[in-house]
Amino acid sequence: MQIKTEGHDESYSVYTVLKSFFWFERITEKPSDDPDDRDIAVSREYEKDGLLRVDTEITYRGTVHTGHAETSAADMPGDRLAYKRSEKDLIKKSAYDAAESALGHGLKWGILTGIRPAKIARDLTKTVSYEDARALLMNDYYLSDEKSRLILDISKVQSRIIENISCKDISLYISIPFCVSRCSYCSFVSHSIEKAGHLVPQYVSLLIRELRELSGLVSSLSLNIKSIYIGGGTPTSLSEGELSRLLSCINECFDLSSVSEYTLEAGRADTITPKKLTDAKRLGVTRVSVNPQTTNDEILMRLGRRHTREDFFRAFALARDAGFDIINTDVIAGLPGESLDSFRRTIDDIMTLSPENVTVHTLSVKRASTLNYDRVDMTREFDLVSGMLDYSSRILSGAGYAPYYLYRQKSTLGNLENVGYARPGTECLYNVYMMEEVMPVLGAGAGAVCKLLCGGGKIERIFNYKYPYEYINDPSKAAGNHDKLKEMFSAILR
Ligand code: SF4
Numbered sequence: 056m057q058i059k060t061e062g063h064d065e066s067y068s069v070y071t072v073l074k075s076f077f078w079f080e081r082i083t084e085k086p087s088d089d090p091d092d093r094d095i096a097v098s099r100e101y102e103k104d105g106l107l108r109v110d111t112e113i114t115y116r117g118t119v120h121t122g123h124a125e126t127s128a129a130d131m132p133g134d135r136l137a138y139k140r141s142e143k144d145l146i147k148k149s150a151y152d153a154a155e156s157a158l159g160h161g162l163k164w165g166i167l168t169g170i171r172p173a174k175i176a177r178d179l180t181k182t183v184s185y186e187d188a189r190a191l192l193m194n195d196y197y198l199s200d201e202k203s204r205l206i207l208d209i210s211k212v213q214s215r216i217i218e219n220i221s222c223k224d225i226s227l228y229i230s231i232p233f234c235v236s237r238c239s240y241c242s243f244v245s246h247s248i249e250k251a252g253h254l255v256p257q258y259v260s261l262l263i264r265e266l267r268e269l270s271g272l273v274s275s276l277s278l279n280i281k282s283i284y285i286g287g288g289t290p291t292s293l294s295e296g297e298l299s300r301l302l303s304c305i306n307e308c309f310d311l312s313s314v315s316e317y318t319l320e321a322g323r324a325d326t327i328t329p330k331k332l333t334d335a336k337r338l339g340v341t342r343v344s345v346n347p348q349t350t351n352d353e354i355l356m357r358l359g360r361r362h363t364r365e366d367f368f369r370a371f372a373l374a375r376d377a378g379f380d381i382i383n384t385d386v387i388a389g390l391p392g393e394s395l396d397s398f399r400r401t402i403d404d405i406m407t408l409s410p411e412n413v414t415v416h417t418l419s420v421k422r423a424s425t426l427n428y429d430r431v432d433m434t435r436e437f438d439l440v441s442g443m444l445d446y447s448s449r450i451l452s453g454a455g456y457a458p459y460y461l462y463r464q465k466s467t468l469g470n471l472e473n474v475g476y477a478r479p480g481t482e483c484l485y486n487v488y489m490m491e492e493v494m495p496v497l498g499a500g501a502g503a504v505c506k507l508l509c510g511g512g513k514i515e516r517i518f519n520y521k522y523p524y525e526y527i528n529d530p531s532k533a534a535g536n537h538d539k540l541k542e543m544f545s546a547i548l549r
Pocket of ligand 1: 234236238243288289323
């Protein structure tokens with residue numbers, strides 16, 4: 056589908072709404088030359104009778120559908136930025152109206168297209184009551200009642216977590232971009248040990264060197280590490296010796312007295328050994344993730360995960376035996392071949408283990424993954440995935456879990472979301488700090504990013520090399536980043 060605009064230049068606003076509806080179609084922001092591209096959306100803005108109006112006309116599969124939104128021109132804000140925001144909302148509402156007519160259904164997230172909707176809810180509840188905020192989300196952003204309540208409930212939990220942050224608090228993220236094998240749905244920059252295992256020893260040595268340098272920066276600026284997160288990839292795909300070296304280095308280099316939580320992603324059951332877990336526990340890790348994604352063996356095999364439902368159960372038991380009293384489990388709704396019943400079985404299986412956190416992702420269909428798209432039914436009713444999320448929400452809420460963080464990605468099935476649930480008091484703080492961008496993050500390793508909050512909502516990012524081989528070939532880049540980081544952080548704290 057191609058987009059054409061008249062009277063405004065906000066084609067991206069039209070695109071984001073249309074992509075949310077027509078997530079299974081190719082959409083171009085500009086008129087295309089492709090003669091087969093007959094679907095077109097025309098968004099036209101004009102003023103008439105004191106009203107600012109936007110008409111959208113969508114020609115989809117040969118049928119024309121129209122949408123309209125308007126507001127009093129005199130009521131538009133005087134401030135340029137605020138004007139632009141209101142104009143964009145009007146354009147989105149008009150596009151939403153037309154797309155809803157074309158497909159015959161609305162969207163639970165309305166015209167909200169950003170990845171962090173909880174922030175909007177937090178901002179609203181600073182000035183209005185819960186009920187007024189709910190009404191605003193439904194009327195101004197077209198959110199469903201269910202999603203409005205979801206983000207308002209999440210914003211309440213997050214506000215409690217965020218209010219305790221001080222200006223010297225930071226999170227430390229350590230990247231291990233290796234996995235034992237690639238899962239077919241994954242687009243993450245992670246190398247399989249089979250192919251890139253020869254890089255691992257040198258990678259770990261350089262990562263340790265980078266962490267030592269970072270520890271000097273943390274102490275020279277008197278920063279407090281609130282959370283440590285070792286993620287990837289699959290950090291437990293390191294050998295027992297390599298993982299123990301890394302954890303020992305963290306323990307020696309950093310002052311852990313201010314750390315509220317220390318997470319190790321032990322995502323794949325086929326990488327978990329008793330020694331890795333007992334070493335992690337002994338060296339200060341307070342929480343681990345053991346992720347089945349599904350407990351359907353046939354699907355696990357097709358995804359290339361190389362572990363079974365039983366392996367997951369065994370790995371989870373090992374984590375408990377090692378003394379971990381906070382364990383997260385990730386699942387994915389909408390995996391190819393997963394029916395509502397088999398998804399329910401996964402959730403029911405997980406409930407028998409009673410983990411403290413459960414994160415329910417919606418499958419995101421990424422071109423960089425190796426998933427066979429012919430086997431993904433792109434047009435399948437989003438009611439199916441929606442039904443999976445509804446089931447998980449109902450079962451988890453009934454079992455005493457509450458949603459505490461949420462993010463949205465592009466190209467998720469049915470334009471649906473990822474939600475983290477936790478038993479009260481066991482929320483993963485890092486997920487909130489990082490996703491809501493409310494705390495600086497110092498990142499180490501390939502693919503890691505340092506994020507600095509510069510005030511007024513401005514965020515500066517300093518990127519490490521993306522791939523392990525680049526990281527290994529040029530270790531001076533990390534050192535240069537640290538100099539920059541120190542300079543910028545000092546200026547912020549001044
Ligand atoms: S284990 Fe995780 S990071 Fe690794 S390939 Fe699978 S989904 Fe991607």
